[in-house]
Amino acid sequence: xxxxxxxxxxxxxxxxxxxxxxxxxxxxxxxxxxxxxxxxxxxxxxxxxxxxxxxxxxxxxxxxxxxxxxxxxxxxxxxxxxxxxxxxxxxxxxxxxxxxxxxxxxxxxxxxxxxxxxxxxxxxxxxxxxxxxxxxxxxxxxxxxxxxxxxxxxxxxxxxxxxxxxxxxxxxxxxxxxxxxxxxxxxxxxxxxxxxxxxxxxxxxxxxxxxxxxxxxxxxxxxxxxxxxxxxxxxxxxxxxxxxxxxxxxxxxxxxxxxxxxxxxxxxxxxxxxxxxxxxxxxxxxxxxxxxxxxxxxxxxxxxxxxxxxxxxxxxxxxxxxxxxxxxxxxxxxxxxxxxxxxxxxxxxxxxxxxxxxxxxxxxxxxxxxxxxxxxxxxxxxxxxxxxxxxxxxxxxxxxxxxx
Numbered sequence: 001x002x003x004x005x006x007x008x009x010x011x012x013x014x015x016x017x018x019x020x021x022x023x024x025x026x027x028x029x030x031x032x033x034x035x036x037x038x039x040x041x042x043x044x045x046x047x048x049x050x051x052x053x054x055x056x057x058x059x060x061x062x063x064x065x066x067x068x069x070x071x072x073x074x075x076x077x078x079x080x081x082x083x084x085x086x087x088x089x090x091x092x093x094x095x096x097x098x099x100x101x102x103x104x105x106x107x108x109x110x111x112x113x114x115x116x117x118x119x120x121x122x123x124x125x126x127x128x129x130x131x132x133x134x135x136x137x138x139x140x141x142x143x144x145x146x147x148x149x150x151x152x153x154x155x156x157x158x159x160x161x162x163x164x165x166x167x168x169x170x171x172x173x174x175x176x177x178x179x180x181x182x183x184x185x186x187x188x189x190x191x192x193x194x195x196x197x198x199x200x201x202x203x204x205x206x207x208x209x210x211x212x213x214x215x216x217x218x219x220x221x222x223x224x225x226x227x228x229x230x231x232x233x234x235x236x237x238x239x240x241x242x243x244x245x246x247x248x249x250x251x252x253x254x255x256x257x258x259x260x261x262x263x264x265x266x267x268x269x270x271x272x273x274x275x276x277x278x279x280x281x282x283x284x285x286x287x288x289x290x291x292x293x294x295x296x297x298x299x300x301x302x303x304x305x306x307x308x309x310x311x312x313x314x315x316x317x318x319x320x321x322x323x324x325x326x327x328x329x330x331x332x333x334x335x336x337x338x339x340x341x342x343x344x345x346x347x348x349x350x351x352x353x354x355x356x357x358x359x360x361x362x363x364x365x366x367x368x369x370x371x372x373x374x375x376x377x378x379x380x381x382x383x384x385x386x387x388x389x390x391x392x393x394x395x396x397x398x399x400x401x402x403x404x
Contacts, residue, residue, distance in 0.1 A: 007094060027065035028052070030066065036090070037057045041097075045085050050081040095225040095228070104191075105191075106148065110140060125224065149205070154199070155186070155200055168182060210224060299397070307338070309376070312329050325347075326343045326353075337366070343373055353371070353375045356392055366383070
């Protein structure tokens with residue numbers, strides 16, 4: 001397989017021997033290729049063939065498909081074409097894959113922790129270990145991995161016979177015993193693998209653990225190597241630079257300034273909540289003192305603008321905490337209409353708030369529900385509720401008349 005014989009070749013010529021449709025994409029098949037097909041946990045290569053963008057490379061039944069997102073005229077079959085692999089991406093994936101072997105081996109050596117799964121993404125790598133590690137363990141693991149990287153250890157590929165395979169100190173056992181390819185970080189790690197790797201650990205550059213999370217009985221470690229690590233540093237450095245400019249502080253002051261700002265925001269939020277409660281109390285008190293009653297029951301038509309469901313519900317509930325009140329509350333903006341129908345506990349069961357919601361608002365396309373004492377819901381977009389509210393008020397007055 002050409003892509004394993006020399007993983008550093010990024011440009012080559014080949015003959016197109018087939019053009020096929022794969023699901024919603026087209027694929028080119030070459031007589032030979034250095035494009036690495038997805039497999040063994042490593043993403044497939046990208047690049048171009050005669051100007052066609054190759055967005056992925058797959059292998060099925062020993063045939064390698066170079067995937068495109070555009071139509072390819074079959075007349076191109078038989079032509080010799082120029083092929084270019086995205087060399088920077090290929091190098092980055094080689095760094096991540098070799099770094100994964102290295103980190104897994106370090107975890108085994110330091111803590112007898114086996115790697116039970118791994119994933120190479122487009123900007124990070126994860127390994128799943130079968131043991132939990134402390135922050136100090138992770139720091140020691142990262143240090144050992146980087147010291148090994150900087151030792152510039154040779155990385156070799158072996159194709160052992162069955163007898164030779166049995167004599168190798170493999171970190172993990174292969175699922176098959178024939179045609180096995182073993183990647184050796186010289187005298188440090190032996191692992192069966194069909195991916196592409198750097199020629200030495202030094203080419204990995206650096207390994208940085210980003211974060212960890214508990215995974216089953218062990219831990220999942222997310223990390224980056226080489227070019228991915230450089231991208232991570234550049235992004236984080238840009239964030240710090242932007243914060244320095246926004247806050248007008250030096251780099252070493254950013255964290256303390258952000259913490260102080262957060263505490264101030266928390267304090268202001270508490271003060272705002274208290275003020276909102278006071279404002280709500282004043283508003284409710286004004287309604288309680290000024291609203292006229294009908295046969296001893298006050299029906300409040302509460303029409304709000306740009307009030308969220310939580311605040312509308314809170315206001316209706318506070319009004320109905322006083323006896324003899326019924327509230328028909330609505331709030332509308334360009335995106336949504338909120339509706340709350342509520343009553344005081346002493347209001348007779350004949351006045352059913354959920355029944356009123358279903359009778360008057362559900363036919364208008366509103367969704368929601370509740371019980372006899374309170375019902376709520378809404379609909380997308382603004383809704384002219386004035387006429388509906390008047391109808392509900394008249395309906396309630398008739399019920400009150402019948403009760404009395």
